[in-house]
Amino acid sequence: MSRPEDNLPPDLFYNDTESRKYTTSSRIKNIQASMTNRALELLGLETPSLILDIGCGSGLSGEILSEGDPSHTWIGMDISPSMLAVALDREVDGDLLLGDMGQGLPFRAGSFDAAISISAIQWLCNEDEKGVDPKTRLSRFFDSLYACLKRDGKAVCQFYPRDDKQRDMICSAAIKAGFGAGLLEDDPETKNKKLYLVLTVGGEGNKDITGVVKNMDGVDVYDNRKKLLAKAKGEAKQGTKAWIMKKKETDRRKGKVVKSDSKYTGRKRSIKF
Amino acid sequence: MKLLTANFISCAVKACKSSPLSFPLHFRDAELASKPVPYNPLLLSNLLPRLDWAALVTSSKELGFTLPETKPELPRLSASSFAATTGDGDMNMDGGAVGEEDEKTLRMLHKVLMETEVVEGKMVCGSCGFEYGIHQTVGNFLLPSHLV
Numbered sequence: 001m002s003r004p005e006d007n008l009p010p011d012l013f014y015n016d017t018e019s020r021k022y023t024t025s026s027r028i029k030n031i032q033a034s035m036t037n038r039a040l041e042l043l044g045l046e047t048p049s050l051i052l053d054i055g056c057g058s059g060l061s062g063e064i065l066s067e068g069d070p071s072h073t074w075i076g077m078d079i080s081p082s083m084l085a086v087a088l089d090r091e092v093d094g095d096l097l098l099g100d101m102g103q104g105l106p107f108r109a110g111s112f113d114a115a116i117s118i119s120a121i122q123w124l125c126n127e128d129e130k131g132v133d134p135k136t137r138l139s140r141f142f143d144s145l146y147a148c149l150k151r152d153g154k155a156v157c158q159f160y161p162r163d164d165k166q167r168d169m170i171c172s173a174a175i176k177a178g179f180g181a182g183l184l185e186d187d188p189e190t191k192n193k194k195l196y197l198v199l200t201v202g203g204e205g206n207k208d209i210t211g212v213v214k215n216m217d218g219v220d221v222y223d224n225r226k227k228l229l230a231k232a233k234g235e236a237k238q239g240t241k242a243w244i245m246k247k248k249e250t251d252r253r254k255g256k257v258v259k260s261d262s263k264y265t266g267r268k269r270s271i272k273f
Numbered sequence: 274m275k276l277l278t279a280n281f282i283s284c285a286v287k288a289c290k291s292s293p294l295s296f297p298l299h300f301r302d303a304e305l306a307s308k309p310v311p312y313n314p315l316l317l318s319n320l321l322p323r324l325d326w327a328a329l330v331t332s333s334k335e336l337g338f339t340l341p342e343t344k345p346e347l348p349r350l351s352a353s354s355f356a357a358t359t360g361d362g363d364m365n366m367d368g369g370a371v372g373e374e375d376e377k378t379l380r381m382l383h384k385v386l387m388e389t390e391v392v393e394g395k396m397v398c399g400s401c402g403f404e405y406g407i408h409q410t411v412g413n414f415l416l417p418s419h420l421v
Contacts, residue, residue, distance in 0.1 A: 047315055047316075047319055047351075048313050048315045048316035048319065049316070049319065050277075050316070050319075050320060070315070071311070071313065072316075073277075073313070073316055073387075075278050075281075077414075079415070084411050088409060088410070088411070093310065095274060095275045095277070095278040095390075095410070096410065096411045096412075097274075097278070097282075097411065097412050097414055098411055098412065098413045098414060098415060099285075099413075099414035099415060100414075100415055100416075103285060103415070103416050103421045104285060104421070105285075106282050106283060106284065106285035106414050107281050107282060107283065108281055108282070108283045108296055108325075110323060111281040111323065112281075113319075131418075140421075148281075150323070
């Protein structure tokens with residue numbers, strides 16, 4: 001399967017012909033619509049809200065946002081002028097901005113109720129020009145996204161990672177920015193598998209990321225955090241007897257001269273001394 | 274660029290992040306248009322606490338119309354307040370129907386925030402003076418790489 005990310009940077013790849021092709025293809029339209037609906041389901045918004053659409057393209061995802069019930073208002077941002085031109089032609093409801101998400105989002109703190117991004121953030125991993133570091137771009141994007149969402153806010157980003165390494169890079173950047181993060185995989189192990197990165201910003205309703213999918217059917221939860229916590233616990237704390245013994249053991253294996261173990265090893269000296 | 278969006282946008286230049294002058298961006302040579310949008314009072318009441326009213330007053334002055342100096346007070350609306358108007362009309366503290374005065378304020382907000390658009394023009398940062406162009410209602414927020 002060819003990846004558009006491998007060809008050209010996004011602002012050049014989506015030129016006039018490519019944008020039109022993308023927007024008129026009924027296959028892409030259907031996929032985009034179903035992914036946006038899934039994202040909305042994950043956001044679980046009950047009142048009409050202000051939503052940021054990152055990589056809005058020609059407004060295929062935005063349409064779903066304004067048509068749904070309740071009807072949301074959205075602000076879209078994209079890097080491709082041709083895509084935005086198609087969106088203008090189609091007279092979408094949302095307000096549009098030309099901008100690069102890797103440069104950070106130009107919004108003040110606490111602006112949005114929620115954010116969605118459909119098939120966009122994998123573009124951040126590209127290294128199109130010299131001196132462009134995907135890690136910096138990712139952290140700039142997630143930091144600014146975290147800031148511009150209000151407390152209790154949520155973001156859902158559907159993306160196509162090239163491989164597991166890229167997926168982990170994106171997830172760890174999001175966690176570093178302060179988000180509570182979870183990955184939802186639809187149709188796993190098939191050609192149509194879809195990954196959704198679900199992000200939450202602190203607040204009462206968002207204490208645990210697994211709460212997002214609590215009321216959804218057919219979702220299995222794998223909690224990786226407990227495993228990580230147990231792993232951290234398993235390692236001996238610096239300065240304890242177990243830690244000293246481990247160190248001595250490794251040194252012995254390296255063939256270094258190590259004092260023999262006794263009942264006094266790792267003990268504190270008494271005050272008398 | 275709707276006024277609603279303008280009320281949430283600040284300068285994206287890195288050096289301006291900490292400066293209070295970087296918000297709001299100031300309109301220059303703006304050409305206005307009005308685009309009808311479905312009226313959504315619930316959204317407006319949801320947005321009102323988040324609006325920076327002082328910034329909105331400044332932007333609207335630059336575009337040539339005036340707004341009251343103080344933020345209008347509105348009770349927080351919920352879906353039930355609309356159900357109540359069609360129901361038995363029983364008014365209580367949070368589920369009460371929208372009063373005439375509030376309705377007028379909401380309509381005014383709707384007109385200013387949702388329907389007024391800047392079609393062509395510029396937005397200028399008060400701190401660094403960077404000019405963001407607006408062309409066919411789309412604001413250009415791409416920065417040259419040395420400013421990121």
